[in-house]
Amino acid sequence: MIHYIHHILAVDFCTPNPSVNIFLMLSSSPSLEYDVISMDLPEECWELILNSLGDERHFEPISLVSRKLLSITNNLRRNLVFTQQALHKTFNLLPRFPNLKKLDFSQVALDVDAFLCSVSECEMDLVSLNISNQKEFPITGLRELVSKNKNLRELICSKIGLKDEDVIAIAESCPAIEVLDISYPDYNGDDFPDGSPDLRFCSGFVTDAGIHAMAVKLERLLKIDVSGNFFLTDKSLASISSKCPLLKELVVNDCDFITQTGIGLLMGSSQHLSSISMNGIGIPSIHQNFTDKFGEARNLCEVDLSNSFLSDEFLCSMAEASLKLKKVSLSHCRYYTFAGISVLLQKYQSPENLNLEAADFLSDESMIELSKFLQSLTSIKLCYCSMLTNATFFTLIRDCPLLSEIKMEYTNLGIEEFPMDSKINPRVKSLYLARNGNLSSEFLKKVALLCPSLQVLDVTSCLGISEEGIGEILRNCSQVRHLEINVCRQLNNLGIGFDLPKLEVLRASGSGLNEDALIMIANHCCRLLYLNLEKCFNVTTSGLVKAVENCISLREINLKWCNVNDGIVAWMVFTRPSLRKIIPPGGFAPSNNQRSYFFNHGCLVCDG
Structure with a gap:
């Protein structure tokens, strides 16, 4: 047994991908409990x-091995998400997790105010709280919680009908807050005359006055998201820039009354500003005083100008500003051309993330030219660029x-010959190629050879692929952990003759997967956590039984509209204790007693 433990430690610290099989070894060894306790x-x-597993969701099966491991995993848990159905049960478990740092109530629609007051009685040292999607702002509970958790640094309260008094109360209760999200307040449409916002009726919303009073008290603020607060104007940005000297990140999407003037003022006065996200600028034109402010924002390294009207002259001015750009998003922008983006990228050959979605002027020839300036690139999005091919x-x-x-969704992948000078790239981990109607199995075979380290693949609605292509991917790319093959109707199986030791998520809604595919999954996907078989009409009960029996870590399964026996639901609940959520076959509606x-x-168990 000592040799066995040493072997685990060796695997954990001496391999490129630590603890590949640790969690399987611990959770599947019937004799391990005695040995672990005796040592x-x-x-x-x-x-x-356990920390090397990388995700707290892997703690659960390990915690079942022994009381010692249960205690250790409880101490290691940092994040806890409350759900509507398990709110009371989860709350009762709080004392088990003494080192929690983040609580998430965004999936709860009950009286969160009262629960926050109760949580404040527990001894915790929280740094992050998410109370989004609430009908009312739980200010009483927040005050109680913050009074006991002085180190709270992040507050997310998106999609709540906030008012000026609420944001002021946030500032008064949480003066040390560093990250604040008050985006997209969820106001009832009845609050607006004829369904439209009117400045004459803004007393029940967040306004410039509220933002000013809030900013005065939040001197430590590093990041704020005020997107969707449609009554805010440039005055709010002036308050933030003058009262929050440490501000690094600003998100102001969908704020119709905020103009280039206000954004330019903030960029010019916030010397620490490193990231800004704004959309819809340049209507009707780009102001020169706004363009000049880029030269003053010396620390700016992330810029998101999505859905804006940009000229080549504007991009050239950005190039002249000598920024430290690492991330550039021009998603769905209009009017700029290859000339403008070429100047920008030639100047800044440092971007790591580049988003040029819907740049319909891009061709293969232009991308070949731009690739010369992308030596530092780690992520690129070229969706909706219809002229781009293999x-x-x-x-x-x-x-x-x-x-x-x-990411090359909605392009023309698959219609050109493969280049002769291809090169293996072991860095490529994620490919999102959905809705490319011409993408073929031959294309996937080529990908399998060139991207051996692939972990995530999405080929949703690529109707031309078959078992031959996807099988080659899975045979050559043993690191695949997330696979989406939704609406791939010709795909009946995933192939044979190989294991998928890392596969955790399989989304196959509307695909042609059949009983043989489920048997393959049962025999070769030992770590599967999530399985979506919605509208897979070829799935059989016998195949499903084998998959559920063998996938010992399965947590969620979707069987909506599958032709399987309704009685399979109860059998799955009692056979596979790891299951946490089941969407049953259509027509199956559990009674309240059954659901409980x-x-x-x-x-x-949801409604079918």
């Missing part, structure tokens, strides 16, 4: 091993040595 292995060693894709693979993620019974066994 006096220091908790610090177990903490190192040549662009394989040029990026070849010429961008650090590239990890490519299933839930008491740890599984939420």
